[in-house]
Amino acid sequence: MFTWRKALAGVISLVALLIGGFTVLYVAIDIPKANELAQAQSNVYLFSDGTRLARTGEINRETVPLSKVPTDVRRAFVAAENKDFYSDSGVSLSGTARGILSTLTGKGKQGGSTITQQYVKNYYLSQEQTVTRKVKELVISLKVDRRNSKDDILAGYLNSSYYGRLAYGVQAASRAYYRTEVQNLSVEQGAYLAALLQAPSQYDWAIASPEGKQLVTRRWNYVLDNMVEQGWLDKGKRQRMKFPVPVAPKQASGLSGQTGYLVDAATRELIASGVSEQELAGGGWRITLNIDPAKQRALEQAVATGLGGRAGATAGDGAADANTQAGAVSVDPKSGRIVALYGGRDSTRHYLSNASRADYQAGPTFEPIAMAASMEAKTDANDVSGTEHIRKTAAALGMAVESRDFASSQATTLGLMGASPLELAGVYSSFRHDGRKITPSIVKSAERDGEQTGLRGAIGGQAIDPRTADMVTSYLRGDLSPSDVGGPRYADDREGTVTTAQGRTDDRKAEWFIGSADELVTAIGLFGEDAKTQKQVALKNIGDGSPAIIWSGYIKRALPLPTPQAEGQ
Numbered sequence: 036m037f038t039w040r041k042a043l044a045g046v047i048s049l050v051a052l053l054i055g056g057f058t059v060l061y062v063a064i065d066i067p068k069a070n071e072l073a074q075a076q077s078n079v080y081l082f083s084d085g086t087r088l089a090r091t092g093e094i095n096r097e098t099v100p101l102s103k104v105p106t107d108v109r110r111a112f113v114a115a116e117n118k119d120f121y122s123d124s125g126v127s128l129s130g131t132a133r134g135i136l137s138t139l140t141g142k143g144k145q146g147g148s149t150i151t152q153q154y155v156k157n158y159y160l161s162q163e164q165t166v167t168r169k170v171k172e173l174v175i176s177l178k179v180d181r182r183n184s185k186d187d188i189l190a191g192y193l194n195s196s197y198y199g200r201l202a203y204g205v206q207a208a209s210r211a212y213y214r215t216e217v218q219n220l221s222v223e224q225g226a227y228l229a230a231l232l233q234a235p236s237q238y239d240w241a242i243a244s245p246e247g248k249q250l251v252t253r254r255w256n257y258v259l260d261n262m263v264e265q266g267w268l269d270k271g272k273r274q275r276m277k278f279p280v281p282v283a284p285k286q287a288s289g290l291s292g293q294t295g296y297l298v299d300a301a302t303r304e305l306i307a308s309g310v311s312e313q314e315l316a317g318g319g320w321r322i323t324l325n326i327d328p329a330k331q332r333a334l335e336q337a338v339a340t341g342l343g344g345r346a347g348a349t350a351g352d353g354a355a356d357a358n359t360q361a362g363a364v365s366v367d368p369k370s371g372r373i374v375a376l377y378g379g380r381d382s383t384r385h386y387l388s389n390a391s392r393a394d395y396q397a398g399p400t401f402e403p404i405a406m407a408a409s410m411e412a413k414t415d416a417n418d419v420s421g422t423e424h425i426r427k428t429a430a431a432l433g434m435a436v437e438s439r440d441f442a443s444s445q446a447t448t449l450g451l452m453g454a455s456p457l458e459l460a461g462v463y464s465s466f467r468h469d470g471r472k473i474t475p476s477i478v479k480s481a482e483r484d485g486e487q488t489g490l491r492g493a494i495g496g497q498a499i500d501p502r503t504a505d506m507v508t509s510y511l512r513g514d515l516s517p518s519d520v521g522g523p524r525y526a527d528d529r530e531g532t533v534t535t536a537q538g539r540t541d542d543r544k545a546e547w548f549i550g551s552a553d554e555l556v557t558a559i560g561l562f563g564e565d566a567k568t569q570k571q572v573a574l575k576n577i578g579d580g581s582p583a584i585i586w587s588g589y590i591k592r593a594l595p596l597p598t599p600q601a602e603g604q
Contacts, residue, residue: 078320080298082328083374083479089294091287092318095211096203101190103218104205107267108225109189114261115229115254117150120189125151125180126173150192152176157195157313197313198228199235200284212281222259222268223279230254235312236303240281241386244393245453246437252278286383293335295382296390297326300373300457300477303391308491310481323479325372330555333592334363334375341585342577355577357566361585362389364456365557365593366475368464371493373477374555375593393435393455395562395571398540400459400547401450403466403507404429410503422447431498432462433472449541460558463549466511467556470497470504511551543573548582552590559585 077092101109113120127149148156155176160168179188198208208228209217220228230251231238238251255278262268286295301322306312342355365375378388408428425447430436439452457475464473472495481488539546544563549556559582563574 077318078315078322080301081321081323082331083323083325084328085323086328088324088326089289089298091290091298095201095207097206098194098204099206099217101186101193103216104190104193105218105220105222105225107222107262108205108217108220108228109193110262110265110267111222111225111258112193112229112232113150113189114265114267115226115232115258116153118261118265120150121185123149123151123180125149125176125188127152148172149176151180151188154188154192154195155179157197158191196232197235197316198231199239199312201287201316203316211284213279214282221279222262223276226255226258226262227251227279227281229258236306239284241284242299242388244391244435246435284386286386288383291383292381293331293376293378295386296378296388297324297376297477299378299382299388300376300391304476304478304491305481305488308478308489310488319483320481321483322481324477325374325479326376326477327374330365330375330593334365334377334557334589336592337585337588338363338377340588341581355561356575358563358572359574359577360385360389360562360564361559362392362456362562363557363559363585363589364390364460364475365555365589366460366464366473367554368467368473368551368556369554371461371464371468371473371476372479373460373475375557375589376477389456389560389562391455391457392562393453393458395453395545395560396540396542397450397452397454397459398545398547399450399538400549400558401447401452401454403511404432404434404462405447406510407432407466407499407503407507410506411499428499429462431472432465433474433495433498434458434462451541456558456560459547459549460556463551463558464556465498466504466507467551468494468504469501470499472496472498539574544571546574546577546582548586550583550586550590552594555590555594557586557589559589 077090079090080088082088117123152172155172156168159175160172183191194204194206196205197203198205198211200208200211202208202211205228206217208231209215209220209224212228212231213220213224215224233254234247234250237243237247238254240248240251243251259268259273259276263270263273290298301324302312302315305315305322338361342359342361360379361377362379363375363377364373366373376390378390379385382388405425408425411428412424426436429439434454435458436452461473461475464475465471474491474493474495476490476493478490481490546561547559549558551557561574561577561582563572564570565572
C-alpha cells in the first residue's frame with residue numbers, strides 16, 4: 036500500500052540519483068579547448084542549376100581587453116542579458132530546464148541562459164540545439180564560474196558574441212554599426228549593441244522590418260530601464276536619451292549587384308528555419324538557391340531597361356529619376372519557389388532589399404485580399420462594420436499583420452498598410468494554388484559536413500476556401516464583371532495571365548503591378564526614396580519604367596511565346 040514513508044523514500048532516492056549522476060558528469064566533463072570558430076570556412080552559394088553565385092566567409096573579429104569597454108557599456112550588456120551576473124553561480128537551472136524541455140518537445144530555441152552560459156556556448160561549444168550540448172554547457176559554466184573572475188567571463192562574452200554584419204566581438208560591432216572604436220561608445224550605443232545580440236539580423240536597423248524596428252526599440256528601452264533599476268544610470272539622464280540610429284552597413288565587394296540581396300534572402304530563410312546566425316557565420320555551408328539564372332537575368336534586364344529607358348535617355352525622356360527604387364519577386368505558385376528576385380540598384384550601395392521591405396503602402400494590390408476576406412466571412416465587400424475578418428484573412432495568407440494598421444475600414448479599402456513584393460508574391464501565389472498558404476522559398480537545399488539541414492516548407496495548409504481563391508482568380512482574370520464582386524475590372528495584357536491593377540498608392544510613394552503568367556507570379560513595386568537621405572518621397576518621374584512595363588519585359592524574356600510554325604511543318 037502507498038504510504039508517506041514510501042513516497043519520502045522514493046523522493047530521497049530520486050534526489051540521490053540526480054545528485055550522483057550530476058557528480059559523475061561534473062567530474063567527467065572538463066573545460067575543453069576553445070572551439071574552432073576562429074578557423075571558420077567560407078560559405079558557397081549556388082544557383083538552382085549548380086553554377087556558383089557567390090562565396091562568402093570573411094569574419095571581422097578583434098579581441099579587446101575589458102578595460103577598453105566603457106563601464107556604462109559593460110553594464111548595458113549585463114542589464115540586457117543577466118542582471119544578477121555578478122552574484123549568480125554562472126548558471127540558471129530554470130532557464131536550462133526550459134531549454135532542454137524546448138529541445139525535447141521540438142519547440143526550438145529557448146532563452147534564459149546566463150552570460151556565463153552564453154560565453155561557454157560561444158567560446159567552447161557549438162550552436163547545435165541538443166540535450167547533450169545543453170548539459171555540457173551547464174557543467175562547464177559552473178566550472179568556468181569557479182575558475183575565472185566575473186570580469187574575465189564578461190570580457191570573453193563581449194569578445195566572442197556575434198553581432199551581425201559578420202562582426203564578432205564588441206570592437207568589430209562598434210566599427211560595423213557606429214564607425215567608432217569601442218572605447219568611444221556612448222551608453223545609448225552600447226545599449227543598442229546589447230539589445231542587438233538577441234536577434235542580430237532581425238534587429239539590424241538598416242534592414243529591419245517595421246516590426247523588427249519596434250522590437251529592437253522596445254528592447255533598447257528595456258536595457259536602459261534595467262540600468263536605472265540597478266542604480267547604474269540616472270533616471271533624468273535616461274529620460275533624455277534618444278535612440279542611436281546605426282550607420283548604414285558596408286556590403287562586401289563580392290556581393291555587389293543583386294548577389295548581396297540573394298545571399299541576404301537565403302540567410303534570412305535559413306535563420307527562420309532554425310539555423311543560427313552564428314552557425315552560418317562559422318562557414319562550411321553549401322547553399323543551393325531556387326533562383327533560375329536565366330529568369331534572374333531576365334528580371335534584372337527588364338528592370339534595368341525600365342528604369343533606364345532607352346539608350347542615352349535622361350529623366351523625363353524615358354528614364355526614371357534617381358529617387359525611384361525597384362523591388363521584385365517572381366515565384367512558381369505550384370512549388371512556392373522563388374525563381375528570380377530584384378532587391379535594388381546595387382546591394383553595395385543600397386543595403387536594404389526592396390524585395391523584402393514592407394514600409395510602403397500596398398495600395399490597390401490589397402483589394403483582392405479584402406475581397407477574399409469578405410467572401411470568407413460572407414459579408415458585403417463594401418461593409419464598414421469591422422475589419423477583423425480582413426486582418427484574419429491577410430494573416431492566413433502570410434502577411435505580417437502585427438504592426439499593420441487594420442483599425443479602420445479606410446485603411447483596408449485603400450491598402451494603407453505596408454507590404455513587400457515578397458509578401459504579395461506569396462499571397463497571389465496562394466490565390467493561384469487553390470487557396471493554400473504559400474511562403475515563397477529561395478533556398479533549395481543547405482548542407483554542411485555532408486548533412487542536409489531541414490528547411491521550412493513553402494506550401495502550407497489551406498489559407499482560404501478553394502472556391503474563394505477561384506473567385507478571386509477569375510475576377511483578376513476578368514472572367515467576372517465588376518458587379519459580380521463589387522469592384523473594378525483589371526486589364527489583361529497577355530492571354531492566360533492574371534493581373535492586378537497598376538497604379539500608385541494613396542500617398543503616391545509607391546506603384547505596384549502583380550502579374551501571373553503561366554507558371555509565374557511576379558510582384559513588382561516602384562518606391563520613391565530620396566537618394567541622399569533614404570527618406571520616403573512621392574514618385575515624380577518613372578519614365579518608361581512603370582511596373583507593368585517592367586513586368587511585360589520580364590515575361591517576354593523569361594517565358595517567350597512559342598514561334599508559330601509554318602503550314603506543313
